[in-house]
Amino acid sequence: MTIVLTGAAGFIGAYTAQALLQAGHAVVGLDNFNDYYDPQIKRDRVAALCPQLDLRHLDLTDRGGMAALFDEVQPTAVIHLAAQAGVRYSLQNPQAYVDSNLSGFVNILELCRHRGVAHLLYASSSSVYGDSAVPPFSEDQRVDQPRSLYAATKAANELMAHAYAQLYGLHATGLRFFTVYGPWGRPDMAPLLFARAVLAGRPIDVFNEGRMQRDFTHVSDIVAGILGALAHPSDETVPHRVFNLGNHTPVELERFIAVIEQAAGRPAQKVYKPMQPGDMVRTMADTRRARDAFGYEPVMPIEQGMPPVVAWCRDYFGQQA
Template sequence: MTILVTGAAGFIGAYVCRALAARGESVVGLDSYNDYYDPQLKRDRVQALCPQVDIRTLDLADREGLAALFEEVAPTRVIHLAAQAGVRYSLTHPHAYVESNLAGFVNMLELCRHRGVQHLVYASSSSVYGDSATPPFSEDQRVDQPRSLYAATKAANELMAHTYAHLYGLHATGLRFFTVYGPWGRPDMAPLLFSRAVLAGRPIEVFNHGRMRRDFTFIDDIVAGVLAALDHPPPAGPAPHRVFNLGNHTPVELERFIEVIAQAAGRPAQKLYRDMQPGDMVETMADTSRAKAALGFEPRTPIQTGLPQVVAWCREYFGGRA
């Protein structure tokens, strides 16, 4: 009864692997260890969080390699977290998103379909809400006006998964993650960018002149939601596919977010105010009532608890490189 986790060396993936292993599951992972950010951080993350998990180096575009892996390990469930991430990067590297998030997702759907996978849990994003939704974002709102190619690929993933559920009975669950943060996080995201800059005494760029709110969600809460989703596949029906928001349902003003980081770092933040960047959203806020009802999902970590852990980890891991 093996669970395959893709993107296993990634931020969420490594924590999920650790949690699955801790509860006695048989876990195999895959990751391409690409250079979107320093691959050494990914290797160190795996060593720190889930060194006992068998993680293969494999790209989602490698159809033959993926097929061989499915043949070897015969996964009964799949947690598909591998993707090309980042809103801003998609403005300059669109083909990476097409290859990984679209072609790679089809490869996974096809293998899950033909290999009899019982349940596919896959990563979507709060970015799918784009311009058409109003806070709090609920799963019933439209997602057909994305602000970036990244968001468009994630919305497309949801449509593709629904199609496979409808045509082939593939049980699938999509999870819309809301700004996940924590120790061992992605270095291109604000929690680490800001923490490292403040620790080093460097100025930070504050976009939209600080007039932004984000539903920051701590990694432990996200992992609990992923495992709950895995354990609660959609019921049988014409299209066994569901989508859930996984967020903290408590948006935080960007200025408050920076203030908590500065307090944890023990030094003031130097801020350079900038205009809004293309592709960004002014506010995100998750309506998590559906996830609570179906999965028992209830995040418990405020930024006052989570962000000091990020700052402490940055100080320890990056040290003089902060």
């Protein structure tokens, strides 16, 4: 396939680019290298994981630049992973989410529609389940009570893709990611925040007094799900589909911290705090739909997946972890 991959310098994006290139696909990536976190990590990530990638510096909201790229590449598929991420940051800078996650997504939909893209895969999030969901979270549950603007924009993406599928026959697949972790991960997420703090002897904030569970999913399992969905596009009968991609095994926050402590060889200094606005107490993916559709089956437990993350933090950040 000829694939346009957005957010290609991001955490999931760079691993996805690596896997696509290894599978023999022609891939053109784009990223705006914004400063939500240090752009140098993005550059280093690409250099380490997919240095041969044709990567363009481009923003989703640049309609002219995006149109020119699609005209040049003429993709048969688009994997749209670019977005303004982060639940808590959406409380501070809501406009960034409107620009990237809503306006940017409309640009992607319009380009796919008018350029005859055969299949659009796009990143959604477990955050869409909000207050209305009951674990395990199933794709059939309602997603109309989000706890953050970030979650609201991701739920809106699903509605927008559904509308384009019904109106224009666009074949689209939404993938709800559940707390993805691994080496080269996002530094604003708990796996890296905790690992770096424990290594450096700094205290960590443990919200909701530690009474939280997360469906931590290794990036290798997520990438396997993306490639599986890519190989099994939707059809005319159901042009728009949504799948959970998670580990379907929620982990207690205290257990997660214990795994980090063991890998780091030192105890964590825990500061217990109340629940943060926008956070969810528990996430758990029901992955049966993805398993039935394209054989998705996550295999990486945190006891195996987190020690390499701690080792990578030690190597990459050094004494300033």
